[in-house]
Amino acid sequence: MLRYVLNRVALGLVVLIGLAVATFLIIHLVPGDPVRQALGGRASPDQIEQLRDQLGLTDPLPTQFWAYFSNSATGQFGDSFVQNSPVGELVGQRIAPSALLIGYGLLVSLLIGVPLAILGALRPNGVVDHSVRLVATLSFAMPLFWLGLVLALIFGLELDIFPVSGYESGLGGILKTLTLPAVTLGLALTVIVVRTLRSSLLEVLQSDYIDAARARGLSERRIVAKHAMRNAVMPTITILSINIGFLIGGTVVLEGVFQIPGLGSLLVESVERRDYEVVQTLVLLAGATVVVVNIGADILQAAIDPRVRLAGR
Amino acid sequence: MWSTSRAVVAAVGCVLLAATVISCGGDDDSSGNGVKLSGLTSGATTTGACAGDPVKGGSLVYGRQSITENFNSLKIVNGNGDIFANNLIFNGLVRTDPTGSDKIEGAVADKWEVSDDGKSYTFHIRPGIEFSNGQPVTADDVKFSLDRFGDPKINVTLAAVAVGYKSTTVVDDETVRVDLTNPVPAFLYNISIFPGFIVPKNLVEKQGDAFFKKPVGTGPFMVEELARGSHLTLVRNPNYWEEGKPYLDKVRFDFATDSNSRLLALKDGQAQIADGVPFSQVNSLKNSGDLIVQTAKVPYFVGLWFNHKRAPLADLDVRQAMQYALNRKEINATIYRGVGAIPNSELPQLKYDAPASEVPPYPYDVAKAKEAIAKSKFADGFPISLKYPAGYDYFKQLALYLQNAWSQIGIKVKLIEADQSSLTESFYEGDYDLAFPYAQFTSDLPVPDEYAQFVAEPRSGLNGFFSSWEDPAITKMVREFVSNPSESERAQQWPEIQKALNEQTPWINVMDLPFINAHAKNVCGTDIDALGSDHLENTWVAKG
Numbered sequence: 043m044l045r046y047v048l049n050r051v052a053l054g055l056v057v058l059i060g061l062a063v064a065t066f067l068i069i070h071l072v073p074g075d076p077v078r079q080a081l082g083g084r085a086s087p088d089q090i091e092q093l094r095d096q097l098g099l100t101d102p103l104p105t106q107f108w109a110y111f112s113n114s115a116t117g118q119f120g121d122s123f124v125q126n127s128p129v130g131e132l133v134g135q136r137i138a139p140s141a142l143l144i145g146y147g148l149l150v151s152l153l154i155g156v157p158l159a160i161l162g163a164l165r166p167n168g169v170v171d172h173s174v175r176l177v178a179t180l181s182f183a184m185p186l187f188w189l190g191l192v193l194a195l196i197f198g199l200e201l202d203i204f205p206v207s208g209y210e211s212g213l214g215g216i217l218k219t220l221t222l223p224a225v226t227l228g229l230a231l232t233v234i235v236v237r238t239l240r241s242s243l244l245e246v247l248q249s250d251y252i253d254a255a256r257a258r259g260l261s262e263r264r265i266v267a268k269h270a271m272r273n274a275v276m277p278t279i280t281i282l283s284i285n286i287g288f289l290i291g292g293t294v295v296l297e298g299v300f301q302i303p304g305l306g307s308l309l310v311e312s313v314e315r316r317d318y319e320v321v322q323t324l325v326l327l328a329g330a331t332v333v334v335v336n337i338g339a340d341i342l343q344a345a346i347d348p349r350v351r352l353a354g355r
Numbered sequence: 356m357w358s359t360s361r362a363v364v365a366a367v368g369c370v371l372l373a374a375t376v377i378s379c380g381g382d383d384d385s386s387g388n389g390v391k392l393s394g395l396t397s398g399a400t401t402t403g404a405c406a407g408d409p410v411k412g413g414s415l416v417y418g419r420q421s422i423t424e425n426f427n428s429l430k431i432v433n434g435n436g437d438i439f440a441n442n443l444i445f446n447g448l449v450r451t452d453p454t455g456s457d458k459i460e461g462a463v464a465d466k467w468e469v470s471d472d473g474k475s476y477t478f479h480i481r482p483g484i485e486f487s488n489g490q491p492v493t494a495d496d497v498k499f500s501l502d503r504f505g506d507p508k509i510n511v512t513l514a515a516v517a518v519g520y521k522s523t524t525v526v527d528d529e530t531v532r533v534d535l536t537n538p539v540p541a542f543l544y545n546i547s548i549f550p551g552f553i554v555p556k557n558l559v560e561k562q563g564d565a566f567f568k569k570p571v572g573t574g575p576f577m578v579e580e581l582a583r584g585s586h587l588t589l590v591r592n593p594n595y596w597e598e599g600k601p602y603l604d605k606v607r608f609d610f611a612t613d614s615n616s617r618l619l620a621l622k623d624g625q626a627q628i629a630d631g632v633p634f635s636q637v638n639s640l641k642n643s644g645d646l647i648v649q650t651a652k653v654p655y656f657v658g659l660w661f662n663h664k665r666a667p668l669a670d671l672d673v674r675q676a677m678q679y680a681l682n683r684k685e686i687n688a689t690i691y692r693g694v695g696a697i698p699n700s701e702l703p704q705l706k707y708d709a710p711a712s713e714v715p716p717y718p719y720d721v722a723k724a725k726e727a728i729a730k731s732k733f734a735d736g737f738p739i740s741l742k743y744p745a746g747y748d749y750f751k752q753l754a755l756y757l758q759n760a761w762s763q764i765g766i767k768v769k770l771i772e773a774d775q776s777s778l779t780e781s782f783y784e785g786d787y788d789l790a791f792p793y794a795q796f797t798s799d800l801p802v803p804d805e806y807a808q809f810v811a812e813p814r815s816g817l818n819g820f821f822s823s824w825e826d827p828a829i830t831k832m833v834r835e836f837v838s839n840p841s842e843s844e845r846a847q848q849w850p851e852i853q854k855a856l857n858e859q860t861p862w863i864n865v866m867d868l869p870f871i872n873a874h875a876k877n878v879c880g881t882d883i884d885a886l887g888s889d890h891l892e893n894t895w896v897a898k899g
Contacts, residue, residue, distance in 0.1 A: 078780060136584060206625060207619065311584065
């Protein structure tokens with residue numbers, strides 16, 4: 043088990059280093075730098091050169107990369123020139139709304155998806171099954187920004203249940219302001235939950251040990267909840283963990299639509315202004331989240347299912 | 356984004372059709388000039404709920420298209436998002452008229468005298484004026500602030516307005532004298548905007564950078580909270596120098612960079628006013644009847660820049676042919692929904708501009724365009740690329756329109772959409788043929804001095820504002836204009852420069868545009884100055 047975990051972690055580190063190199067290169071090689079973007083066309087060439095010098099932007103790229111890499115490795119993310127603040131502080135101020143949005147969205151998708159998947163698996167190809175899959179697929183096919191705007195129009199403008207945009211902290215504030223974006227995100231994810239869970243449940247429900255359980259006279263509820271779910275939930279965990287990237291990408295879009303001051307909107311602002319330090323840190327953070335969640339899912343699987351951790355032997 | 360892409364489809368259809376007959380602007384009786392359209396007001400509302408006397412108290416939520424990042428007026432990093440917020444917190448010695456004319460009036464100073472040679476200004480500080488913390492404004496504060504204004508190491512954003520500044524001398528507690536190295540007739544305008552704002556010397560010296568997190572100024576409002584990326588809360592400055600103002604207790608800027616979200620919040624009543632109304636939504640908003648759509652005349656133009664390193668664009672006949680091929684009336688109706696004004700200057704609308712009767716705009720005349728291109732060295736046409744900013748339906752529509760219009764005179768335009776940062780970078784590096792370099796191209800001053808020098812003064816180091824264009828005759832005229840202390844002579848010199856620039860058309864001003872905001876009917880006194888900045892000290896909310 044330990045060797046399995048170490049393997050996964052080592053692989054994750056390689057991925058992160060690759061990501062750091064790629065992000066650095068992309069943001070530095072696209073045209074524009076933070077000084078030019080901040081000062082615009084009105085500053086004299088001398089002033090621009092002077093500021094670039096101060097910020098180390100005139101150093102050769104490998105030197106800049108090494109400075110960034112060695113600092114990041116020790117947890118120093120530098121200062122944002124544009125926002126005149128340490129990057130760590132900027133990220134700290136804006137991490138809560140994004141994390142809450144992802145968590146809330148995931149919760150919504152499970153709350154909607156799990157019961158529907160069970161319903162579909164128990165009566166496969168029935169009317170309910172078909173309509174559930176149709177609606178879920180539709181909501182997945184809709185672009186997030188569009189789905190978000192439609193929900194804001196209906197529940198914000200027309201029914202006036204939720205505000206159309208903005209963010210407030212505290213439990214009440216979160217329920218008020220994050221519900222619409224979380225439902226948007228959750229609906230898009232629901233189809234994944236429904237489809238994977240339903241098909242694996244179907245498969246499991248036809249296996250011999252379920253027949254044996256039925257033969258022992260166990261109730262259908264007990265069979266599904268105790269026996270079938272434990273086996274059927276595995277692929278869903280894998281798929282959900284792979285989709286953490288989709289969730290993070292979703293926050294970038296939805297924070298723009300609902301004006302949530304989270305990391306997604308910070309990323310967009312920072313890319314626009316070529317705020318190198320912030321962009322690099324955020325992409326690395328997103329990558330680290332994906333890697334950690336994936337490792338976590340692998341370990342969880344290994345814990346639930348011995349076949350996984352023994353497979354390598 | 357949703358309605359944006361739909362609007363693009365609709366507009367592309369319009370543009371294609373427009374080549375033959377129609378106007379897609381709908382019911383507008385757009386004459387093509389001016390902004391007097393039914394349902395639009397240019398200026399604050401004074402009728403309906405706003406007919407009575409201003410009411411004190413209350414608060415306002417303002418949906419803003421640009422984010423505010425910092426309150427250091429000498430280190431503006433986020434354009435108008437920073438500038439317009441700073442304008443509510445600080446004042447300079449003087450300011451431009453809050454209601455929109457280009458007149459200069461007193462702010463921190465209430466009186467001033469100018470020496471006959473135009474090289475020395477004596478300012479008298481307004482009696483009793485205090486900073487928001489209650490501390491009086493002294494001559495030392497003014498000297499400290501203006502010396503920072505004049506130091507290009509500190510004034511990194513807009514050192515150009517401080518050219519000619521020599522020194523400030525404290526005459527007595529309430530008087531300072533500012534000396535210039537040479538006459539700068541635009542000097543009062545130069546110190547009226549953000550780099551010239553007055554700050555308290557003792558606090559800035561003591562707190563350093565921290566001062567600008569919680570700044571103290573003489574403006575109508577004070578910073579209560581800046582939640583980055585979310586909102587800025589401003590509260591009334593109890594020590595503000597204008598008697599009885601500001602009326603509002605509190606103003607919250609909600610940053611909403613997405614125009615759909617911004618307008619949705621306004622329609623929902625979450626915000627009572629929103630700026631940056633997209634042209635495509637002007638008609639639907641004004642027809643909804645619940646909101647007032649207000650336009651403000653500002654120096655904002657659709658500047659299409661030419662790179663004179665490209666042989667065809669260095670050819671005057673080609674440039675003039677490109678002008679004649681534009682049907683601006685149609686562009687205004689279809690793309691700008693009739694809110695634009697047809698320009699007779701290649702720069703935005705500025706003080707001293709001569710009217711169209713004296714300096715006529717380029718007429719739409721395809722025959723003349725063909726004639727001009729036939730006369731040029733590029734009679735068979737040529738391929739050229741046009742870069743424009745991504746994310747704006749109206750730039751896409753305009754680019755398509757131009758592509759179509761210029762194909763008639765043999766110019767094959769390749770369209771390149773680029774994100775704003777890449778676009779400006781290639782613009783500054785001279786890596787473009789034709790470009791709309793900025794999504795919002797505005798002047799910092801209501802007088803022509805700034806832009807005239809940017810484009811025609813080689814010493815600015817800006818290379819004809821990145822066009823590589825040079826014209827020694829116009830440079831000479833500009834030098835005389837920007838150093839002439841006589842107001843009446845300047846008023847005669849500028850139209851000559853305007854005319855010369857028009858003839859040379861080193862680039863094209865496609866359209867003059869207003870700033871457009873929309874607000875609830877009971878939001879009154881929404882004054883906007885000549886530079887597009889809101890004067891919320893005059894704003895009040897009517898009851899009921």
